[in-house]
Amino acid sequence: MEAELDRELYEAACQAREKAYAPYSHFAVGAAVRAADGRIFTGCNIENASYGLSLCAERCAIFAGVKEGVREFTALCVTADTPGPVSPCGACRQVMAEFAITRIFLTNLQGACKEMTAAELLPYAFEL
Numbered sequence: 001m002e003a004e005l006d007r008e009l010y011e012a013a014c015q016a017r018e019k020a021y022a023p024y025s026h027f028a029v030g031a032a033v034r035a036a037d038g039r040i041f042t043g044c045n046i047e048n049a050s051y052g053l054s055l056c057a058e059r060c061a062i063f064a065g066v067k068e069g070v071r072e073f074t075a076l077c078v079t080a081d082t083p084g085p086v087s088p089c090g091a092c093r094q095v096m097a098e099f100a101i102t103r104i105f106l107t108n109l110q111g112a113c114k115e116m117t118a119a120e121l122l123p124y125a126f127e128l
């Protein structure tokens with residue numbers, strides 16, 4: 001585990017993963033974001049029989065904060081049972097870029113951790 005990992009955020013992401021609703025892929029993902037005021041919001045992936053309606057854990061967590069009025073996030077942690085740090089999908093990268101999250105911890109259940117910024121994960125992101 002890298003020293004700079006926000007351990008509280010990692011634990012929150014691991015706990016949120018336990019709530020994943022993934023009866024189709026059987027791939028459970030958990031995420032947690034930290035708001036600028038310190039609050040933590042969590043998310044898990046939520047699948048649907050109409051597969052395209054499925055929601056990723058990262059967007060679930062970010063939207064949970066946004067709907068409470070948060071607009072500034074200092075960090076995000078995502079975790080899954082992967083051999084190395086889990087790599088977020090393109091849609092989630094675009095949402096991370098929207099809020100310019102600077103500390104994104106990609107982790108797995110064994111404690112592997114890679115820290116990246118939203119800009120590193122999605123260079124040349126779409127903007128209006």
Ligand code: THU
Pocket residue numbers: 022025027029044045046047054055056057058087088089092
């Ligand atoms: N998934 C996430 O929750 N986050 C990602 O960044 C990648 C994929 C979910 C979506 C789906 O429920 C399952 O993982 C398999 O794709």
